[in-house]
Amino acid sequence: MFELRLMVPEDRVELMGEALEELDALSVSVEDADAHTDAEQALFGEPGMPPPREGWQRSRLVALFQDEAAARHAGQVLAAQDFFEGCELLGVNVLPEQDWVRLTQSQFSPVEITSDFWIVPSWHEPPEAARHVIRLDPGLAFGTGTHPTTRMCLRWIATRAEGELGARVLDYGCGSGILAIGAAKFGASDIDAVDIDPAAVQSTQFNAQANHVQLNAALPEGAKGAYDTVLANILATPLKVLAPLLCAHVREGGALVLAGILERQADELKQAYAPWLQLTVSDSEDGWILMTARR
Ligand SMILES: C[S@@+](CC[C@H](N)C(=O)[O-])C[C@H]1O[C@@H](n2cnc3c(N)ncnc32)[C@H](O)[C@@H]1O
DSSP states (O other): OEEEEEEEEGGGHHHHHHHHHHTTOSEEEEEETTTTSTTOOOOOOOTTSOOSSSSOSEEEEEEEESSHHHHHHHHHHHHTSGGGTTOEEEEEEEOOOOOHHHHHHHTOOOEEEETTEEEEOTTSOOOTTOSEEEEOOOOSSSOSSOSHHHHHHHHHHHTOOTTTSOSEEEEESOTTTHHHHHHHHTTOOEEEEEOSOHHHHHHHHHHHHHTTOOOEEESGGGOOSOEEEEEEESOHHHHHHTHHHHHHTEEEEEEEEEEEEEGGGHHHHHHHHTTTOOOEEEEEETTEEEEEEEO
8 A cells, every 4th residue: 555645735625635535545534734743723623513624724634545656646636736736745655564453453452440340342351350341342433431531431330339320321422332331230220322323323232232231222312201320421512402301311319420521611511400400520530520410
């Protein structure tokens, strides 16, 4: 494989990406050319929403080609176009042969939630100390246990006193289903896991089966009635919109557990939920907080 590398200003990223695909690039990736420098201007976007801008102020495009001639030809064709002004050809590199499966797998190790609760990829043996294990491989949906928001929710589940989690649990925004599966491992027996993304619903069903866990995975209409515990790891903006809906699903005496919230967003979340529940911050990690309430 060969990669053609180009420097492209923000307003040309999409056009150049499309042109490279027309020229038979196998893939095109876009990197921030100013990443990790003083000139870096990070772009933050909400999952599922279009990116806030088409590219960084200076983007590095890397297009993959089957052979060197195709990569060089694409570079020559692009350089001759009038829209190439302001762009730069950085060169063509040979990409060394790699065992991509092994390389990807090496990036995922078992994740410790508590000393005896671990998330373990299928190609690893669980650590000896692990009494509770979720077997999970990275897939299409969010939630491998490596993100602090997921870890805090799982830690909350694992550290409940006997019976406190309850039997009936709702995982709202289930992604890979990791929280729903975690709830099952800690005693919940009637679990609904819902997500707006059909791929997440599928992924949850698959992961539940792989963990020998019974749950109902569905689109959001699958959330019905009152639950002992409602878990939602989404992001502050959707969590504010969902406040009345999520609170309505918490039974009298039940718990609401919210994640995906940055430390500086604590007050806006408290205000949004105040008509129904009193949220408090009950955990934090790497600038993210866990907010919980009891009805
Ligand atoms: C950050 S991921 C969390 C995944 C998993 N629960 C975890 O804790 O790792 C958020 C998930 O919420 C879903 N989501 C976002 N907005 C939603 C909404 N309004 N209703 C239901 N699901 C939503 C996304 O599709 C995504 O799968």
